[in-house]
Amino acid sequence: MFENYKVFKTMFAGRELTVETGKVCGLANGSCWIRYGESVVMVNATASPKPRDGIDFFPLAVDYEEKLYSVGKIPGGFLKREGRPSEKAILYSRVVDRPMRPLFPKDMRNDVAIVMTVLAVDPDTQPEILSMIGASVAVSISDIPWNGPIGGISVGLVDGEIVLMPNAEQRAKSDLQLTVASSEKKVVMIEAGANEVDDDTMLKAIMAGHEEINKSLIPFIKDIQAQIGKPKFSFPSMDVDHDLFEAIKEQYTEKVKYALDTDDKNIREERLQPIKDEIHAQYDEQYPEQGAMIDECIYKLQKFIVRRWLLDEQKRVDGRGMDEMRPLAAEVGFLPRVHGSGLFTRGQTQVMTVTTLGPVSDSQKLDGLDDEDMKRYMHHYNFPAYSVGETKASRGPGRREIGHGALAQRALEPVIPSVEEFPYAIRLVSEVLSSNGSTSQASICGSTLSLMDAGVPIKAPVAGISCGLITEGDRWMTMVDIQGLEDFFGDMDFKVGGTHKGITAIQMDLKIDGLTPEIIKDAFAKTHKARDYILDEIILKAIPAPRPTVNKYAPKMLNTKVPVDKIRDVIGTGGKVIQKLCADFEVKIDVDEDGNVFVCGQDLEKANNCIAMIKAITSPPEIGAIYKGKVVRIMSFGAFVEIAPGKDGMVHVSELENRRVEKVEDVVSIGDEIIVKVLDIDNQGKIRLSRKAALADIEAKKKSDNA
Numbered sequence: 001m002f003e004n005y006k007v008f009k010t011m012f013a014g015r016e017l018t019v020e021t022g023k024v025c026g027l028a029n030g031s032c033w034i035r036y037g038e039s040v041v042m043v044n045a046t047a048s049p050k051p052r053d054g055i056d057f058f059p060l061a062v063d064y065e066e067k068l069y070s071v072g073k074i075p076g077g078f079l080k081r082e083g084r085p086s087e088k089a090i091l092y093s094r095v096v097d098r099p100m101r102p103l104f105p106k107d108m109r110n111d112v113a114i115v116m117t118v119l120a121v122d123p124d125t126q127p128e129i130l131s132m133i134g135a136s137v138a139v140s141i142s143d144i145p146w147n148g149p150i151g152g153i154s155v156g157l158v159d160g161e162i163v164l165m166p167n168a169e170q171r172a173k174s175d176l177q178l179t180v181a182s183s184e185k186k187v188v189m190i191e192a193g194a195n196e197v198d199d200d201t202m203l204k205a206i207m208a209g210h211e212e213i214n215k216s217l218i219p220f221i222k223d224i225q226a227q228i229g230k231p232k233f234s235f236p237s238m239d240v241d242h243d244l245f246e247a248i249k250e251q252y253t254e255k256v257k258y259a260l261d262t263d264d265k266n267i268r269e270e271r272l273q274p275i276k277d278e279i280h281a282q283y284d285e286q287y288p289e290q291g292a293m294i295d296e297c298i299y300k301l302q303k304f305i306v307r308r309w310l311l312d313e314q315k316r317v318d319g320r321g322m323d324e325m326r327p328l329a330a331e332v333g334f335l336p337r338v339h340g341s342g343l344f345t346r347g348q349t350q351v352m353t354v355t356t357l358g359p360v361s362d363s364q365k366l367d368g369l370d371d372e373d374m375k376r377y378m379h380h381y382n383f384p385a386y387s388v389g390e391t392k393a394s395r396g397p398g399r400r401e402i403g404h405g406a407l408a409q410r411a412l413e414p415v416i417p418s419v420e421e422f423p424y425a426i427r428l429v430s431e432v433l434s435s436n437g438s439t440s441q442a443s444i445c446g447s448t449l450s451l452m453d454a455g456v457p458i459k460a461p462v463a464g465i466s467c468g469l470i471t472e473g474d475r476w477m478t479m480v481d482i483q484g485l486e487d488f489f490g491d492m493d494f495k496v497g498g499t500h501k502g503i504t505a506i507q508m509d510l511k512i513d514g515l516t517p518e519i520i521k522d523a524f525a526k527t528h529k530a531r532d533y534i535l536d537e538i539i540l541k542a543i544p545a546p547r548p549t550v551n552k553y554a555p556k557m558l559n560t561k562v563p564v565d566k567i568r569d570v571i572g573t574g575g576k577v578i579q580k581l582c583a584d585f586e587v588k589i590d591v592d593e594d595g596n597v598f599v600c601g602q603d604l605e606k607a608n609n610c611i612a613m614i615k616a617i618t619s620p621p622e623i624g625a626i627y628k629g630k631v632v633r634i635m636s637f638g639a640f641v642e643i644a645p646g647k648d649g650m651v652h653v654s655e656l657e658n659r660r661v662e663k664v665e666d667v668v669s670i671g672d673e674i675i676v677k678v679l680d681i682d683n684q685g686k687i688r689l690s691r692k693a694a695l696a697d698i699e700a701k702k703k704s705d706n707a
């Protein structure tokens with residue numbers, strides 16, 4: 001029945017990789033199942049037969065679909081089915097999109113969709129890597145024009161050793177989470193999170209991944225394509241009319257040069273608009289219904305001018321040197337009431353980050369395919385229209401916003417203190433106030449300022465910077481701190497976040513077919529020097545160290561650990577004990593399954609008293625210790641005092657005061673809170689208490705302190 005069914009196998013990073021085609025999804029332009037271990041991903045690539053009218057870009061859609069049945073889970077919520085993609089699914093879609101997109105024909109306008117569906121997940125493999133490989137296979141064997149193939153790989157750093165395609169145990173202790181995509185000759189995509197890894201080690205890890213892809217995947221995919229690949233279809237080129245472009249170039253080059261030659265984005269737009277109007281007035285009648293092509297010619301002319309300036313004259317639009325950054329500024333603590341605030345400005349790019357601290361129970365609950373179910377540190381990034389001078393309604397975060405927020409989060413994650421060191425949930429919100437390039441890296445800088453202002457004891461400050469690239473044949477040059485125009489017309493946006501010690505995050509976006517090791521090494525050197533300058537001269541001069549305490553408006557968090565078998569004592573039957581503690585001390589209490597207890601409250605003294613009470617509940621009373629207890633019962637010979645829920649002792653009438661007491665009721669009543677000292681605990685666990693001894697000890701301490 002399945003006469004076209006084919007199975008292809010190869011060894012990849014020490015394990016067998018299998019590609020199956022021809023059995024399912026016969027109507028897609030290209031389709032495959034890819035297996036690695038017990039993970040299975042299905043990839044389908046389709047293209048529209050005709051170009052989409054009225055657009056000036058290549059319409060590619062890449063979707064990574066998480067199916068919870070792949071890990072044996074039933075979705076949560078009322079509907080019990082998968083809904084909108086999770087943040088991780090969006091990030092994985094972007095990781096595949098970025099290396100695939102530059103290799104499609106730039107003048108094609110046919111819609112192309114790549115859908116990667118995760119069918120089964122083995123925790124020791126990463127389905128997003130299989131998705132990238134599967135996408136390369138599916139498009140390569142399809143009739144869709146594409147200049148592939150590429151391959152993808154995950155690289156770790158375990159105990160100082162580079163590990164290819166690390167398993168779950170290795171990933172848990174790895175100092176590096178690196179994804180590399182490459183073609184036969186060049187690296188086409190880098191995405192990394194790292195625990196302050198140095199530049200040389202990072203470059204070695206990247207090249208180790210590239211070499212494995214080149215050895216195992218590229219020949220494998222090329223062989224599959226040679227055996228079953230379809231001939232590529234032809235398409236009407238949407239490249240600009242050469243004669244029209246040359247005419248506009250000859251007539252308007254000097255005017256456009258003048259318009260571009262400024263460091264102010266607003267002035268540039270003001271200068272360009274009348275030129276655009278003049279060009280349309282001259283050519284609209286000659287080229288009816290070709291307004292988009294005329295706009296493309298104007299864009300192409302700007303790109304030509306900027307690239308010639310950079311390559312031939314080493315001239316940047318705003319007059320800076322190649323290694324020179326725009327003017328920088330930093331400020332902290334400018335917002336009242338919030339827990340921490342930081343403002344970072346780089347030229348006309350400006351980002352404000354606000355920190356909010358909360359109880360650990362405020363951590364985000366995740367419902368995905370991996371083992372992570374809670375996220376304690378959250379970073380959100382907003383890019384409103386007004387930041388680029390546009391007028392449109394806010395529609396919530398798009399893929400770009402989610403990606404930039406995740407990049408900033410990844411850069412700062414290695415320096416966030418553990419929950420034991422700092423028992424808070426942490427949320428950062430980066431608001432882009434003005435944008436002229438590199439807002440994600442400004443978010444990293446603004447977030448460092450905000451965290452330190454909030455009193456979060458980060459392990460080291462982190463800065464972010466981007467590096468651009470212009471290529472022409474074998475010629476190339478890099479420039480640090482690219483602004484918007486250099487990003488639009490350049491070939492690369494190489495973003496690096498890190499501390500003085502090393503790299504914490506990388507994201508590389510390319511518009512060309514890849515990078516050589518020399519270009520990557522040069523980008524590392526430029527970004528390292530730049531971030532050192534930002535840290536020393538800007539961030540640490542604005543705030544030299546994290547504030548010693550959290551903001552007065554932040555909740556006060558304390559934590560302790562109790563034996564696991566004592567958790568039930570803290571909670572009590574039906575939650576009575578924990579509810580009473582929350583009410584008595586005006587706090588919120590969270591207890592996890594390992595016995596970690598987190599107490600959150602606005603009043604530090606009450607939170608400390610709550611911790612003391614929890615310790616009293618879970619620890620046996622100590623002879624000589626002083627407790628604050630409540631009178632729960634009165635007898636003729638004394639009073640019973642509860643020193644912790646479920647634990648009480650007896651204060652004999654003779655131990656109530658320094659003087660003789662006739663009746664217990666003359667000194668205490670039921671419900672009174674009194675200070676008592678443990679005198680003795682007998683073999684049956686009965687506790688003998690003394691108010692008289694406790695008062696004497698307190699008085700003696702006062703005299704000692706005054707002396």
